[in-house]
Amino acid sequence: MRRKPHLRKHIAVLPCDGAGKEVVPEAIKVLRAAGADLEFQEYDVNADQYMRSGQPIPPDVWNDLQKADAILFGAVGDPRIDDSTYLAGVLLRLRFELDLYVNLRPAKLYDDRLSPLRREERRMVDMLIVRENTEGLYVGMGGRFKKGTEQEVAIQEDLNTYLGVTRIIEYAFGAAKGEVVMVDKSNAMTHAGGLWQQQWKAVAKKHPNIKTRHLYVDAAAMQLVRDPSQFDVIVTGNLFGDILSDLTAELIGGMGIAPSANINPKTGRGLFEPVHGTAPDIAGRGVVNPVGAILSASMMVKHLGYTEMANAIEGAVESAIRAGECTRDIGGDLSTSQAGDAVAKRLKD
Ligand code: ATP
Numbered sequence: 001m002r003r004k005p006h007l008r009k010h011i012a013v014l015p016c017d018g019a020g021k022e023v024v025p026e027a028i029k030v031l032r033a034a035g036a037d038l039e040f041q042e043y044d045v046n047a048d049q050y051m052r053s054g055q056p057i058p059p060d061v062w063n064d065l066q067k068a069d070a071i072l073f074g075a076v077g078d079p080r081i082d083d084s085t086y087l088a089g090v091l092l093r094l095r096f097e098l099d100l101y102v103n104l105r106p107a108k109l110y111d112d113r114l115s116p117l118r119r120e121e122r123r124m125v126d127m128l129i130v131r132e133n134t135e136g137l138y139v140g141m142g143g144r145f146k147k148g149t150e151q152e153v154a155i156q157e158d159l160n161t162y163l164g165v166t167r168i169i170e171y172a173f174g175a176a177k178g179e180v181v182m183v184d185k186s187n188a189m190t191h192a193g194g195l196w197q198q199q200w201k202a203v204a205k206k207h208p209n210i211k212t213r214h215l216y217v218d219a220a221a222m223q224l225v226r227d228p229s230q231f232d233v234i235v236t237g238n239l240f241g242d243i244l245s246d247l248t249a250e251l252i253g254g255m256g257i258a259p260s261a262n263i264n265p266k267t268g269r270g271l272f273e274p275v276h277g278t279a280p281d282i283a284g285r286g287v288v289n290p291v292g293a294i295l296s297a298s299m300m301v302k303h304l305g306y307t308e309m310a311n312a313i314e315g316a317v318e319s320a321i322r323a324g325e326c327t328r329d330i331g332g333d334l335s336t337s338q339a340g341d342a343v344a345k346r347l348k349d
Contacts, residue, residue, distance in 0.1 A: 009038050010039050010067070011069065012070070013072050017047050017076055019074070019276065019282070023274060023289075024072060026336060026339070027296065027297035028072070030313060030343050030347065032344075034316075034347045036301060036306070041064070045057050057094075071094065072273075074274070074293065075274065075277045076091050077280075088140060098267075098271070100262035101164065103133035105129040107128075107245070107248035107258065110257075111253075115253075116250060117228075122226070125231075127233065128233050128234070131236060131242065132168040132235075132238050132241065133238060136160065138242075139159045141159060172234075172235035173206075176210050178210075178211060181220070181231060183220045184240070185216055192237075197214075221243075245258065249276075257330060258276065259292050259294075259298070260272070261299040287329075290340045291321070291327075291330075294343055295317060298313035
């Protein structure tokens with residue numbers, strides 16, 4: 001068959017550090033088994049490279065990353081590096097400079113046995129956290145005055161813009177089938193919260209057919225544990241989205257299986273990564289769960305327009321988990337690579 005190189009999507013692969021290096025190859029294995037006609041190019045962006053060059057992402061790599069159709073990402077971090085420059089220079093730079101303002105963090109329970117909840121009728125989780133990804137407390141504005149003295153003052157600024165707040169709320173309405181719940185802390189954080197409330201009401205008015213509800217973040221945390229089956233789409237800021245999505249990951253079986261997408265729906269740019277980090281406590285032993293990365297790859301192909309393939313990958317993951325063909329964190333006894341094989345073989349059959 002003649003190849004059509006111009007139609008082949010170019011995927012930049014950044015496994016980075018720790019668990020990321022183990023799970024990303026499994027995601028690629030599964031994409032290949034699913035028949036994805038994608039061109040993968042791996043880049044040397046990781047802690048060793050940073051320690052050698054002092055550059056989190058070398059300039060030539062950055063040029064390529066800007067041109068890629070999508071970025072498949074593992075996890076970034078290393079105990080040998082104690083400053084935040086490396087993380088900020090890799091993941092936050094990609095999110096901010098590619099303006100990947102939507103962070104999608106779905107949580108779906110694939111097997112009842114993975115739920116930590118006692119009451120069966122409340123276990124059913126199938127929800128999406130839409131997290132603002134380019135503003136809030138993560139922009140790194142602020143400073144430390146009189147650092148290292150007993151008079152030290154530390155200020156971390158919470159940046160919220162009309163554009164940023166409006167566009168993420170609008171995205172959430174587009175993604176919702178049932179209800180959108182907006183989560184903030186506007187009773188205590190009145191300035192930023194005031195802008196969120198104002199734009200929440202303005203955007204909601206344009207979508208009269210979608211149910212809406214507002215929760216303060218403390219109440220949202222409580223409701224998520226009490227009865228997560230009540231939620232469809234939650235839209236929230238950068239910090240609360242980060243925290244609540246670790247909570248929702250635990251509701252479906254843990255950090256090893258939660259996927260995420262960082263996208264700009266206007267430019268089409270996207271970076272896809274598991275919710276978990278480098279898992280230094282278990283990395284390097286062939287036991288980390290590749291499902292979070294595999295489901296992130298499924299989100300990537302969906303974003304690129306291959307919806308059927310995305311659904312097939314998700315179905316294969318669900319089937320492998322239900323059969324107990326998975327890593328030990330979710331009740332199996334397979335290695336990382338064997339767990340990847342268990343998903344891949346279901347796509348080849
Ligand atoms: P980092 O500093 O890179 O964020 P971390 O340990 O703070 O690392 P995570 O990597 O998200 O945060 O790990 C949190 C917990 O979840 C750890 O106990 C880890 O063992 C577990 N975990 C994370 N990823 C996986 C995975 N892929 N499979 C199984 N367990 C995982």
